[in-house]
Amino acid sequence: MTDVELTTKKDWVSDQEVRWCPGCGDYGILTAIQMLLPEFGNRQEDTVFISGIGCAARFPYYMNTYGIHSIHGRSPAIASGLALARRDLDVWVVGGDGDMLSIGGNHLIHALRRNINLTILLFNNRIYGLTKGQYSPTSEEGKVTKSSPMGSIDHPFNPISLALGAEASFVARTHDMDRKHMMEMMRKAHEHKGSGLVEIYQNCNVFNNGAYSEITKRDARAEMIIELRHGEPVRFGPEGEHGVVIDHGVASIVEVADVGLDALVVHNESEPDPSVAFALSRLASDMSSPTPMGVFREVERPEYGHELDGQVARAQADKGKGDLNSVLHSLHTWQVD
Amino acid sequence: MTDTDERTSEIQEVERIIVRFAGDSGDGMQLTGDRFTAASAMFGNDLATLPEYPAEIRAPAGTLAGVSAFQVHIADHDILTPGDSPSVLVAMNPAALKGELPKLEEHGTVIINTDAFDERNLQKAGYDSNPLEDDSLAGYSVITAAMTDMTKEACKDLGVKQRDAERTKNFFALGMVSWLYSRPTEPTVDWIQNKFKGKDLVIAANEAAFRAGNVYAENADLWASRRIVRPAVLPAGTYTNINGNTALSWGLLAASELSGLPLFLGSYPITPASDILHELAKHRNFGVRTFQAEDEIAAVGAALGASYGGHIGLTTTSGPGLALKSETIGLAVSLEIPLVIVDVQRGGPSTGLPTKTEASDLLMAFYGRHGEAPLPVVCANTPADCFFAAIEATRIALEYRTPVILLSDGYLANGTEPWRLPDVADLPKIHVEFLEGPNHVNEDGEEEFLPYLRDDTLTRPWILPGTAGLAHRVGGIEKDVTGNISYDPANHEYMVRTRAAHIAKIADSIPEIVPKGDVDGDIVVVGWGSTYGPITAAVGRMRRKGTKVAHIHLRHLNPFPPNLGELLKSFDKVIVPEMNLGQLAHLIRADFLVDAKTIAKITGQPFTPAELVERIEEAVND
Numbered sequence: 001m002t003d004v005e006l007t008t009k010k011d012w013v014s015d016q017e018v019r020w021c022p023g024c025g026d027y028g029i030l031t032a033i034q035m036l037l038p039e040f041g042n043r044q045e046d047t048v049f050i051s052g053i054g055c056a057a058r059f060p061y062y063m064n065t066y067g068i069h070s071i072h073g074r075s076p077a078i079a080s081g082l083a084l085a086r087r088d089l090d091v092w093v094v095g096g097d098g099d100m101l102s103i104g105g106n107h108l109i110h111a112l113r114r115n116i117n118l119t120i121l122l123f124n125n126r127i128y129g130l131t132k133g134q135y136s137p138t139s140e141e142g143k144v145t146k147s148s149p150m151g152s153i154d155h156p157f158n159p160i161s162l163a164l165g166a167e168a169s170f171v172a173r174t175h176d177m178d179r180k181h182m183m184e185m186m187r188k189a190h191e192h193k194g195s196g197l198v199e200i201y202q203n204c205n206v207f208n209n210g211a212y213s214e215i216t217k218r219d220a221r222a223e224m225i226i227e228l229r230h231g232e233p234v235r236f237g238p239e240g241e242h243g244v245v246i247d248h249g250v251a252s253i254v255e256v257a258d259v260g261l262d263a264l265v266v267h268n269e270s271e272p273d274p275s276v277a278f279a280l281s282r283l284a285s286d287m288s289s290p291t292p293m294g295v296f297r298e299v300e301r302p303e304y305g306h307e308l309d310g311q312v313a314r315a316q317a318d319k320g321k322g323d324l325n326s327v328l329h330s331l332h333t334w335q336v337d
Numbered sequence: 338m339t340d341t342d343e344r345t346s347e348i349q350e351v352e353r354i355i356v357r358f359a360g361d362s363g364d365g366m367q368l369t370g371d372r373f374t375a376a377s378a379m380f381g382n383d384l385a386t387l388p389e390y391p392a393e394i395r396a397p398a399g400t401l402a403g404v405s406a407f408q409v410h411i412a413d414h415d416i417l418t419p420g421d422s423p424s425v426l427v428a429m430n431p432a433a434l435k436g437e438l439p440k441l442e443e444h445g446t447v448i449i450n451t452d453a454f455d456e457r458n459l460q461k462a463g464y465d466s467n468p469l470e471d472d473s474l475a476g477y478s479v480i481t482a483a484m485t486d487m488t489k490e491a492c493k494d495l496g497v498k499q500r501d502a503e504r505t506k507n508f509f510a511l512g513m514v515s516w517l518y519s520r521p522t523e524p525t526v527d528w529i530q531n532k533f534k535g536k537d538l539v540i541a542a543n544e545a546a547f548r549a550g551n552v553y554a555e556n557a558d559l560w561a562s563r564r565i566v567r568p569a570v571l572p573a574g575t576y577t578n579i580n581g582n583t584a585l586s587w588g589l590l591a592a593s594e595l596s597g598l599p600l601f602l603g604s605y606p607i608t609p610a611s612d613i614l615h616e617l618a619k620h621r622n623f624g625v626r627t628f629q630a631e632d633e634i635a636a637v638g639a640a641l642g643a644s645y646g647g648h649i650g651l652t653t654t655s656g657p658g659l660a661l662k663s664e665t666i667g668l669a670v671s672l673e674i675p676l677v678i679v680d681v682q683r684g685g686p687s688t689g690l691p692t693k694t695e696a697s698d699l700l701m702a703f704y705g706r707h708g709e710a711p712l713p714v715v716c717a718n719t720p721a722d723c724f725f726a727a728i729e730a731t732r733i734a735l736e737y738r739t740p741v742i743l744l745s746d747g748y749l750a751n752g753t754e755p756w757r758l759p760d761v762a763d764l765p766k767i768h769v770e771f772l773e774g775p776n777h778v779n780e781d782g783e784e785e786f787l788p789y790l791r792d793d794t795l796t797r798p799w800i801l802p803g804t805a806g807l808a809h810r811v812g813g814i815e816k817d818v819t820g821n822i823s824y825d826p827a828n829h830e831y832m833v834r835t836r837a838a839h840i841a842k843i844a845d846s847i848p849e850i851v852p853k854g855d856v857d858g859d860i861v862v863v864g865w866g867s868t869y870g871p872i873t874a875a876v877g878r879m880r881r882k883g884t885k886v887a888h889i890h891l892r893h894l895n896p897f898p899p900n901l902g903e904l905l906k907s908f909d910k911v912i913v914p915e916m917n918l919g920q921l922a923h924l925i926r927a928d929f930l931v932d933a934k935t936i937a938k939i940t941g942q943p944f945t946p947a948e949l950v951e952r953i954e955e956a957v958n959d
Contacts, residue, residue: 069812081642
């Protein structure tokens, strides 16, 4: 690393004008990544951002790296192929809740279960922005939008629950109002070997303004954000007076004074069984109750690309490097003179 | 044995035999046919095969729907098709007899397992009376054997379970047919011993059944029915019997070697293409990475991602899968990076006829994407030709940085033919270049890098992530020469026209097509894909009868060979047999204003030479 000239934020900024709506939460996320990337010591050319379609998916154009702005929902699939073909690259996937949970939901869960080395940033604003304001797969029931004038009757996904159900090896949540926390979650996801999913609560100030403000505005955070810290009891509140207990697999919020500190669940992000993490993920059932933020789960699992390359190496060790002529002669052959 | 030797001179020599093995899906007919084929190949015959099986893994036993058949044509001369009508039908049960008898030639031979002709099976096959007892088989030469009973008898002292013994009755049938058609027994015995190595009981049972059938045929005094097909005179070389899916897989391995790039296959299992995935998965030692994706869309997506990273991105599928991949293929058209898409066509639309052949995806390959999204289309013409077609498709994709669709079909995929193996050293290299630095000098004399700057062939550079100084973004939105988004109206028109011109220019690398047969006649028969065998055979027969006919068979469908239009205009009658309703004819008429006439067949089966002769004559006289 000593030979590598360190980069700064501006080295990661492309020459393209950023075209998100003024005030969009995406700006903060872009800045967080551009500030974070110099830390890793990677070069721009070894970094690739792959996205699908949607507001968030314009992201690659703003990064001075390699990048593909692909088609709706398919970014995890395209990124999977690239990450498997080129394990030397640092591959990031960026997309919104419509892109990755609706049209591309299938690819997301399969990338997570395979544990391919990807850092996946899911910008969740609970609305379709680029198509101008229809409800999304994370919109709350009853949401009135252009396509649901009488209120949405769709039950929403909880992205963290979904990812844990797919047995993702790294799952975290952060929000666009706290750059430091965002950077910390992205850093951890990036360090993780395998698929790292970060759900980012992101404000769409045009079509779903203030969706998370009850949770993320500065003076609400102490009461509304349950900070998950590995090895510590799960508690929150200005004085840490609230806590979380898990009873029969169900998480609930209690007063520490009532139950005592020992009754609280101690967060263990490396617990192999995802059940407790899943129970914690259920606490964020709406946008007006205390919501866990932080790393829900980080476990070690074999990384797909490592296993695949291992099979190639093993086949070459067992059979020798491929020889076309011997393959052509591998079925029964006969000679005509 | 001396008795046998003395009587060998009684064996009647014939130029060809077409045997059709038919039985229940669980009767092992594909294996039986395959073994007969292998023994014939070793004996030196030329041959062609046609396996036909139901889509269900085990359709209801004893029913017509459950019949699985395997046709093999063996000859003492060069042949290209599984033949017109079978001369011999092996029927393991009433349903096989009922369903397959109409295909048998007049006065053909039927070999029947009488044990299966009980009331229940007769009823399931829809027979009101037993065809062995009425006159349904009058006019055929009928050979009967209680195959099930005799197989059980042959196995009774081996300690094999009754049911397992019964299951080897297909080898009894193979033993009989091998004797009747003078096939050597060693290849089959060797095969049994190799295949079931370590399972002594299985070896013993199969071998006992096979020998029992062989001896039974000899003892039943079937000498009058015995035939021999002498070895064919084929060009000198080493041969193997190959099906299209295997040849295609090997062609892709070859393309990887010839280009020096590793192969990445993203695929989702689908009949009849899955065997390519199976075959390539065996060859990890070539650096092949096979990725069984969650769906067809992910399969092509992953392949595209791998191509972007500098591998040969490949996806294999059949019609329904190609439909699902179309949006991603459109992205590849827009990104202008290599991608090889193999479509092993089957009957459509929708699920259609999964195990039957059809060649009806041509227009989808041409036009099945939104917007103006042209791409090269090539096809394979025989099972062994799949090898060369795969190399050619990859060459175009890599050298011209474009997605290419390679069309095979169910008949090529599973049909086999003897293949004289090529010398690996003679295969032409595929040239691949990656851009490593600036490719342009601007007005101020500064070096710059333009991702969509094109060369003389209108091909843009292939730039691998990881290349310093060339970081850039590409995407599905219209772009200009920098790769960045451009909504400029004039630029979009320029890009659409340039992408079309780029694909059209590939014709410069395609050799002029040379028709076979009578170029000075009035009639030309134009084909593509697996109709190569039947058309060649049909045109040959017509010419022997004195009709002047030429035959053009295409490998390159988009762009067409540069001289095709001019050539077609030099004939009065342009006849296009296709396993669809006239898709190539449609393209020819549109491109060249030539009055191409369609001969369509959409039965899920390939053309036979005899029907083609008849229908070409009809079309000519129309």
